[in-house]
Amino acid sequence: MKLSSLRIVSNNVPQIAxxxxxxxxxxxxxxxxxxxxxxxxxxLVFCSRRSLESYQPGTGLETESHSVILEFEVADVDAExxxxxxxxxxxxxxxxxxxxxxxxxxxxDPDGNLINLFAQxx
Numbered sequence: 292m293k294l295s296s297l298r299i300v301s302n303n304v305p306q307i308a309x310x311x312x313x314x315x316x317x318x319x320x321x322x323x324x325x326x327x328x329x330x331x332x333x334x335l336v337f338c339s340r341r342s343l344e345s346y347q348p349g350t351g352l353e354t355e356s357h358s359v360i361l362e363f364e365v366a367d368v369d370a371e372x373x374x375x376x377x378x379x380x381x382x383x384x385x386x387x388x389x390x391x392x393x394x395x396x397x398x399x400d401p402d403g404n405l406i407n408l409f410a411q412x413x
Contacts, residue, residue, distance in 0.1 A: 296327070296334035297361075300343055301402050307337050310401050313378050315363070335361075360397075360405040368394045368410050388412060 301307040308319040308326045319326040324342035328335040365371050368386045375398070383397035383405065395409035 294333075296336050298336040298338060299402075299404060300340055301337045302340070303401065304337050304339050306401050310378060311335070311337070314375065314400075314406070360407050361400075362407045362409065365408050365410050368396055368408055371408050372396055 304321075304326055305323055308321070311317075311328055312319055315328060315330065317328045317330050319328055321327055324339040326337050372386055379398045380401070381399035381403075383399060384395070386394055386396045388394050392412060393409045394412050395407050398406050398408070400406060
């Protein structure tokens with residue numbers, strides 16, 4: 292079994308696509324109801340509730356997750372904090388060193404999904 296993609300329902304696909312294009316540096320492919328970010332053998336997908344209902348009626352998925360954290364490894368957490376300061380409205384945790392050997396920060400995307408940006412430290 293191979294995980295093909297992670298699909299997240301969004302309230303505003305164009306807005307979330309723009310946010311993740313800036314976050315990842317990857318161009319979204321799709322339209323106002325469905326976009327994909329392809330990188331390194333994985334795929335992050337955002338779709339509107341309307342498109343989800345049109346293909347899978349009655350799913351009724353929420354558009355804000357309180358149980359999932361998207362994690363991205365970066366070269367420099369502090370540089371990313373500075374770079375993203377203009378687009379991130381909700382910082383959950385400022386850059387912090389952890390005893391298990393990483394430095395990370397938590398933020399929320401425009402739909403309220405948690406994102407962890409981390410780097411390994413020596």
